[in-house]
Every structure is written in structure tokens, then in C-alpha cells.
Amino acid sequence: MEPTAIIIVFWRWLENNPQVFMPKSWQQLPDLAKSLAEFPDEDLFFIAHTIGKWCAKHKLGDRLREEADRLEIDDPPENTSPDFVIAHYVPEVRQKITDRYDEFLDKFPA
Secondary structure: OOHHHHHHHHHHHHHHOHHHOOHHHHHOHHHHHHHHOOOOOOOHHHHHHHHHHHHHHOOOHHHHHHHHHHHHHHOOOOOOOHHHHHHHHHHHHHHHHHHHHHHHHHHOOO
């Protein structure tokens, strides 16, 4: 499974399909953000691996793998080159995690 595909699928979930995440997953998005902060944008393998582990912990691992495997067939993005993913998707994933978590807190204040 290509790291770029994992990152793109996860970005799409955050952007277009946030309902895939269960409430407990929403609460633990900051943990994912903290883990991802350990890696520079260029470390696609470790970023994808961290996303995959987080998804598996939240019962989304199989779905992530299936959608990543089918990405090029079902709905291919315009560009999946590592340089493009590093420049565009990785920073957006980082930002969207924060944005989506803030939206979660607005809906369900502590």
C-alpha cells in the first residue's frame, strides 16, 4: 500500500466524509496530531504508518487499506507524486485534524 494513497484517503475522510469517525475517534484526534508532529512532511512512510496505526486503533484500518488500494481505480486524484503529496496533502492533513477537532469541540463542549 502506497503511503501517498493512505494520506490522500485520510485527507478525503477529513475533508468530505468525517462521519466515518466515531465519537471516541474525534476525541483522540489530538493524539494523532501529536504523533504526526514528530515527523517532517517529507517522511511519507512514517506519516502514513502513523495514520494507519491510529485508524486501526479506531476500527478504521481495514477500510483505510481497502480505500487506499482502490484509490487509483475508483476516484484517482490528479497528482499522487510524493512531492505533490508532501507539498499539499500532508500540511492539509495536519491542519484539517486541528480544524475538525475544533468543530467537534464546538458541537460537544467538554
